[in-house]
Amino acid sequence: MKKYSVTICGGGSTYTPDMLELLCVAQKKFPIRKVVLFDIDYQRQKTVNDYAEILFNEYCEGVEFFSTLDPKEAFEDMDFAFVQIRAGGMDLRNSDEKIPYTYDCIGQETCGPGGLSYGVRSVIEMKNLINSIRTYSPNSWIINYSNPAAIVAEMTKRVFPNDKRIINICDMPTQVLDTYLPLVNKKRSEIEPRYFGLNHYGWFTKIIDKKTGEDLLPEILKICVTEKERVHKLIDNMYDVTTHWGKTFEDHLDMIQDYPYSLPNTYNLYYLYPDRRYSHYDIKTTRYDEIIEGREKNVIMYCNAIKALGKMKGTQYDITDKVNAGLLEETGCSSTIAYNDVHATYLIELVISIIENGNDICLLMIQNNGIIPNLSSEMMLEVPCRVGSQFIEPLHIGPVSTFEKGLLENQFASESLLVDAVLENDKQKMLQAFTINRLVNDTERAKKIIAEFEKANGKFWPKLKG
Ligand code: NAD
Ligand code: G6P
Ligand code: MN
Secondary structure, three states: OOOEEEEEEOOOOOOHHHHHHHHHHHHHOOOEEEEEEEOOOHHHHHHHHHHHHHHHHHHOOOOEEEEEOOHHHHHOOOOEEEEOOOOOHHHHHHHHHHHHHHOOOOOOOOOHHHHHHHHHHHHHHHHHHHHHHHHHOOOOEEEEOOOOHHHHHHHHHHHOOOOOOEEEEOOHHHHHHHHHHHHHOOOHHHEEEEEEEEOOEEEEEEEEEOOOOOEOHHHHHHHHHHOHHHHHHHHHHHOOOOOHHHHHHHHHHHHHHHOOOOEEOOOHHHHHOHHHHHOOOOOOOOHHHHHHHOHHHHHHHHHHHHHHHOOOOOOOOOOHHHHHHOOOOOOOOOOOOOOOOOHHHHHHHHHHHHHOOOOEEEEEEEEOOOOOOOOOOOOEEEEEEEEOOOOEEEOOOOOOOHHHHHHHHHHHHHHHHHHHHHHHOEHHHHHHHHHHOOOOOOHHHHHHHHHHHHHHHHHHOOOOEO
């Protein structure tokens, strides 16, 4: 059986430990011979590296493992790059989230003005990173989930138009499915989704039972509306409702009451309920602060604790049962530490479909080109695709309704103008990108926010002309 070589770009990411553990779990389906961590921050990556040496030594014997800051070492002899970089780091996530609050707008990692600011950095950094990967590895699969993935996908479509091995993907649709499928006693492997949208702005239109062909979505929506309290309790059991994702799924259930004909992405909340979302945070405390006190600290503590013990087996960190079970979905907990249960799983599922030529349905970003004929053909839609080892083929969706069409065209205008602005160094288009965004919506406000972002982003902000 062929064995594969994987490089994780953003090796110091808080998601890396879970990803590495899942690689150990997935050995029967995705055999690996080499794992490399690549980052630009030595210390972040070292923390993960020291834990990962123990992990691979104990659970994945024979796998070559190392960390590097050198692109040549990282990308030569590589089959898959998993890309999870945060351009500008957490400090600039903080600015993206806080600055908009000064101007009475929501600050969010990927939506609204914060997402556009992060988009500026990611367009530049991801373009450089992919060029660097392709210098040393012309044929590897580049699986990107660095955010804002919608904007990154718009960039990859333009800058690397003939590169069919760059895939942009997100975990949120999977997370939404895993949240609501228990209502009809189904697991993700038993269904096929039908879904459309831009990344972080989409809707499930069908959830098809693979065995019977029945569409389960009407039943799920009916339960959400007629038995709201029961579903609410289920959400309370799944998520900590005192923190971000718990509150988000509570709001999500409310959104279903208002639009009970499809199952929306959680991120639609930012555009459809901006006032309510705005009220979750203030200029002093945003999601950034929760992460710094939560996931960031926990991941560092986890890695350091294992390093101090020098082992996982026989300790409270032992994952032998998970590794022996070797089943992705059935382990039910891809995440040991980052507290994002689906995150690594959906990526490995995608890779397995590629290497097995499985032709499974995955929700990926791909150019519209008539998939939805009444939307711009240039849009990078997030839609179901059959994934094989040679082809990625999107399913045809057909025309969408006026409400969704209006929202998506507006968002696409904002995101594609932003990519224009960065690639062409065009100041006018930057102003247009921010002004047309539903969460900004005013030229004077856009100008002020852009000026502040320019200051905060420093060397990450392009020199714009005009
Ligand atoms: P993080 O800050 O903990 O980790 C990111 C790492 O990337 C850091 O170690 C940083 O040093 C490194 N990095 C930054 N620029 C780099 C570059 N040019 N080259 C190599 N490494 C670089 O962030 P995180 O919270 O773990 O998230 C990582 C990324 O994954 C973010 O972009 C986040 O938005 C994204 N993400 C996406 C999804 C999705 O569904 N699409 C889900 C989770 C996380
Ligand atoms: C979901 C989204 C990701 C996003 C993440 C943020 O998983 O799909 O795109 O990066 O949430 O979560 P955080 O816990 O960092 O706010
Ligand atoms: Mn996402």
